[in-house]
Amino acid sequence: MKLSPRFFVWLSALALLAAGAQKAPTNRAAMAGLNLTLQGCSLSGDTLNCTVEVANPQSKAVSASLTPASVQALTASGWLYQGQASAGSLRLGPGGKTTLRLSFRGVDNPSGLFAMIQVGEARFLGVMVPGAPRLAAKDGYCFYISGWRSKSYQPLVCHLTIANDTDTDLKLRLNPNQSFVVTELGSRYLGTNVVLGELMYDYDSTVDLTVPARTTTRLGVVFDEAKYGQQAYLLQKVQLIRFQVGGGFLELRDAPVRYCGEEANRMCDSFQPF
Numbered sequence: 001m002k003l004s005p006r007f008f009v010w011l012s013a014l015a016l017l018a019a020g021a022q023k024a025p026t027n028r029a030a031m032a033g034l035n036l037t038l039q040g041c042s043l044s045g046d047t048l049n050c051t052v053e054v055a056n057p058q059s060k061a062v063s064a065s066l067t068p069a070s071v072q073a074l075t076a077s078g079w080l081y082q083g084q085a086s087a088g089s090l091r092l093g094p095g096g097k098t099t100l101r102l103s104f105r106g107v108d109n110p111s112g113l114f115a116m117i118q119v120g121e122a123r124f125l126g127v128m129v130p131g132a133p134r135l136a137a138k139d140g141y142c143f144y145i146s147g148w149r150s151k152s153y154q155p156l157v158c159h160l161t162i163a164n165d166t167d168t169d170l171k172l173r174l175n176p177n178q179s180f181v182v183t184e185l186g187s188r189y190l191g192t193n194v195v196l197g198e199l200m201y202d203y204d205s206t207v208d209l210t211v212p213a214r215t216t217t218r219l220g221v222v223f224d225e226a227k228y229g230q231q232a233y234l235l236q237k238v239q240l241i242r243f244q245v246g247g248g249f250l251e252l253r254d255a256p257v258r259y260c261g262e263e264a265n266r267m268c269d270s271f272q273p274f
Contacts, residue, residue: 026125027127031064031121032062032121033056033058033062034055034056034062034064035055035057036053036055036100036122038051038052038117038127039051041117042129046105046107046108047105047106048081048083048129049102050101050102050117051099051101051102052099052100052102053097053099053100054090054098054100055092055095055097056092056094056096056097059094061091061094061096062090063089063090064090064091065088065089065090065120066087066089066119066120067088068084068088069082070118071085071102071119073102073107073116073117073118074114074115074118075113075114075115076113076114078173079108079109081107083104084102084103084104086099087100100119102119108171109129112128112129113128114127136163137160137161137250137252138162138216139160140252140255141158141159141274142156142158142235142241142255142258143157143257143259143260143267143268143273143274144156144157144227144259145157145268145269145270145271146268146269154227154267155223155224155227156181156222156223156227157195157221157223158181158220158221159195159218160218160219160220160241160250160252161218162216162218163215164211164213164214165214166213169212169213170213171209172209172210173206173208173245174206174209174219174221174243174244175206175245176191176192176194176205176206176222177190177191179191179242179244180223181242182239182240183239184235184237184238190223191221191222191243192221193205193224194219194221194222195222196209196219196220197271197272200222200271218272219243219250220271221243234257236256236257237254237257238254238257258273
């Protein structure tokens with residue numbers, strides 16, 4: 001069961017995400033003298049299922065309780081889901097083993113990356129779920145825009161076109177300041193703003209959006225440092241466009257840089273010029 005309809009974790013989730021970002025992915029943990037191993041997770045529709053092996057390495061029996069609130073899944077973009085375990089308590093004799101099954105319903109996580117899966121006091125970090133719905137960039141391009149804020153505002157804008165080929169609406173969180181573009185000259189520029197249609201969002205603001213089932217959507221990011229005229233010649237392509245979406249990335253290699261004007265050598269005056 002999910003916390004509220006779509007419960008976003010504030011301070012606690014941010015703290016867990018920060019802690020997880022400092023540690024390598026793990027599939028082993030300990031709790032009350034027991035060893036727990038996350039054997040794997042899978043998504044079936046919007047239900048996340050995980051299997052955990054529990055072993056008692058001690059020479060005496062060990063008991064442990066699992067409260068419902070301690071079964072949690074935290075996505076890399078900060079959504080927390082409350083789950084259920086197949087048992088509310090454990091008791092294992094010396095050298096004994098058992099299997100726990102965890103389930104989380106109503107999960108929307110197209111990247112398939114979870115910052116943490118927790119059961120009891122055991123936390124598994126950086127869990128990648130194979131078979132999760134994936135989004136891929138079908139095509140894309142970059143262009144310079146002029147005059148949006150002022151005559152001197154001439155940044156590079158890049159668009160990626162993505163297709164949701166699944167039968168489920170997918171919810172995304174696009175983070176501009178963790179997105180970047182690498183030009184054909186090897187220059188690397190970080191993103192500053194999200195662009196959807198003709199709307200540019202606030203500086204560094206992440207944007208939540210839904211890609212409906214069986215539809216195509218265009219996403220854009222402004223790269224403020226890559227200003228028109230800074231290069232010795234007009235760029236013809238970029239080596240890589242990478243947008244951070246939730247805990248994963250959308251990327252496209254060798255994308256063209258397009259221009260406006262009758263001779264196709266000028267900046268554009270719209271966020272959707274083509």
